[in-house]
Amino acid sequence: MDRRRALLLENIDPVAAELLGSAGYETESVRGALDEDDLIAALDGVEVLGIRSKTQVTAEVLRRRPDLAAVGAFCIGTNQIDLRAAAGAGVAVFNAPYSNTRSVVEMAIAEIIILARRLVDRDRALHAGSWDKSAAGSHEVRGRTLGIVGYGNIGSQLSVLAEALGMRVLFHDLEDKLALGNAQRCDTLEELLEQAETVTLHVDGRAGNAGLFGAEQFSRMRRRSLFLNLSRGFVVDHEALREHILSGHIAGAAVDVFPDEPREQGDPFTSVLRGLPNVILTPHVGGSTQEAQHDIGRFVAGKLADYAGSGTTTLSVNLPTVALHGSSADRFALLHRNVPGVLARVDALVGEHGLNVDGQVLATRGELGYAVTDVSAALSPDLLAALRALPETVRLTTFGRRAD
Ligand SMILES: NC(=O)c1ccc[n+]([C@@H]2O[C@H](COP(=O)([O-])OP(=O)(O)OC[C@H]3O[C@@H](n4cnc5c(N)ncnc54)[C@H](O)[C@@H]3O)[C@@H](O)[C@H]2O)c1
Numbered sequence: 001m002d003r004r005r006a007l008l009l010e011n012i013d014p015v016a017a018e019l020l021g022s023a024g025y026e027t028e029s030v031r032g033a034l035d036e037d038d039l040i041a042a043l044d045g046v047e048v049l050g051i052r053s054k055t056q057v058t059a060e061v062l063r064r065r066p067d068l069a070a071v072g073a074f075c076i077g078t079n080q081i082d083l084r085a086a087a088g089a090g091v092a093v094f095n096a097p098y099s100n101t102r103s104v105v106e107m108a109i110a111e112i113i114i115l116a117r118r119l120v121d122r123d124r125a126l127h128a129g130s131w132d133k134s135a136a137g138s139h140e141v142r143g144r145t146l147g148i149v150g151y152g153n154i155g156s157q158l159s160v161l162a163e164a165l166g167m168r169v170l171f172h173d174l175e176d177k178l179a180l181g182n183a184q185r186c187d188t189l190e191e192l193l194e195q196a197e198t199v200t201l202h203v204d205g206r207a208g209n210a211g212l213f214g215a216e217q218f219s220r221m222r223r224r225s226l227f228l229n230l231s232r233g234f235v236v237d238h239e240a241l242r243e244h245i246l247s248g249h250i251a252g253a254a255v256d257v258f259p260d261e262p263r264e265q266g267d268p269f270t271s272v273l274r275g276l277p278n279v280i281l282t283p284h285v286g287g288s289t290q291e292a293q294h295d296i297g298r299f300v301a302g303k304l305a306d307y308a309g310s311g312t313t314t315l316s317v318n319l320p321t322v323a324l325h326g327s328s329a330d331r332f333a334l335l336h337r338n339v340p341g342v343l344a345r346v347d348a349l350v351g352e353h354g355l356n357v358d359g360q361v362l363a364t365r366g367e368l369g370y371a372v373t374d375v376s377a378a379l380s381p382d383l384l385a386a387l388r389a390l391p392e393t394v395r396l397t398t399f400g401r402r403a404d
Contacts, residue, residue: 004308007042008050009033012074013297016050023305040064048304050074051081059085069397070307072300076100076287078317087318087368090335090395094303094316098153099295100287104202104230105157107286109165111254112198115226116141118252118278137251142166147196149189150203150231151177158202159183170196193220200228201235215240224251230286233258242272245279252278256286311372311399313363320363320370330375331399332384336392338369345390350375353383368394 006025008016010033017027025048033054034042043049043065050072051057057071059082066089071081073095086093114120116139125132146162148155151173159169159180169183172192179185186192193199199221203209213229214237221227227250229236238259244250255273261284262269273279306312311333312324319335336342343362350357356376363370379398388396 004048005046006048006050006304007046008074009055010052010074012050012052013293015294016072016074016297016301019298019301019305020048023308025308036061043068048072048308050300050304053077053080055080057081057086062086062089062091069395070094070304072304073317074296074300083318087365088394091318092307092313092316093318094300094307096296096299097315099299100289100292101153101157103289103292104154104286105161107256107282108154108158108200108228108230108254109161111228111280112146112162112200112226113141114280115228115252115254115278116144116198120252120280121278141198143168144197145170145195147171147186147192147199148183149173149192149199149201152202152204154230155200155202156180158200189217190220193217194222196225197222198226198228201231203231203235205232205234210234211237213237213240215243218244218250221250223249226251227253228255230254230256233261238272242276245273245276252280254280254282256282257284309399311397313370318365320365320368322361322363322370322372324361324372329400330378331372332375332379332387333370333372333397333399334387334390335394335396336369336371336390337394338364338367339392342369342390342392343371346371346373346387349383349386349390353380353386355379355383 003026004024006020006027008027008029011031012029017029020027036056036058039055039061045067047067047069049068052075057080062068062082062085068091070092071086073081073093076095076097078093078095081093083093118137122132143166145168148159148169148171151171155171159171162169163181170186170192171183172186172189201213203212209232212235218240227241241253245253258271271281273281303315310324311331313319313321314323334346347357357373358376359374361372384396384398387393
């Protein structure tokens, strides 16, 4: 029997190939990205594709390669994949939404201390040959108040580490989040800005957050306070930040994300924040660590292997979510158009072919339904043909034994 095949592009951490190999896949790893034609050619006979941000999985790729069952985005974003076309073709897509959050938190902690001690300016001066030993404007972070805007995966982890450093933590979130440790919730952003000596943004990228932080918010911040943004570039008005740094109202800032980021390595970078005192600029590297890459490889390959082994779609970004524990000897998963009566027809077909339904789970998401059914004996070719022939069937996947 032919082995199932997986293709991993864009230099994905080797742990992914190891995990897919253990799940029974013959895995080929390629360093670079592929363009559409090369990708279509390379996907011949491939069931599972792994990519990072550069490879585009278009509707055309999906149309030309119907054997493709799942795509792993070994990164956070999934804009490079036509998710709607993938769902329509019954191709499950997984990504790694949490794997780099700790890396962002550690960088934020480092920058909070570096800004409070004005280490950037000390470093620049010494590199320029000037010995400037002074305690002026240099502070410990212990006992100071940190205001976290956006208390999600990153903001809440930062809260715990900041408290371990002895900081007092305030947070503001649109949702009613559980306050960790001694952190205190602020009902409004204004309430947080009035008290915090360091303000750090960790909101998500929803459209409503464009321009969330501008001249008004910087003016409301306490005099000589510090500001960090490691969330999204479009959230902050950089002209307003520049003015408040130059006026001395804001004592320092760390910015990792920009409204217009260069596309390619080595492309020129322009920003009104360049050259300002006590301002740290980094090229969107908050989540970029070897550890995060390794965890992304482990996490996404694990999701792909679980899907291939049992039909579990937990954390899929485009299919209905069904969480299954353990695999069954005789199981089929039917991705179908979400219209009334499909489940009844499926169960009737199972009965007509002399099998009993041992267990069944159904989830729906928009136009799609996903039903995973465990049956009492091996699946016969006749039953599978009848299920495939249902007009609502998008994709049928089987697990376990087959009766000949
Ligand atoms: N710099 C990097 O390299 C890097 C790496 C990973 C993530 N990020 C970015 O960090 C941000 C946070 O990531 P996460 O995983 O914690 O996201 P998350 O979705 O877990 O948390 C975001 C939180 O912000 C809250 N929120 C949204 N808008 C808000 C507003 N206007 N006011 C107050 N709260 C608001 C949400 O309710 C949510 O709790 C995202 O924008 C993400 O893209 C950056």
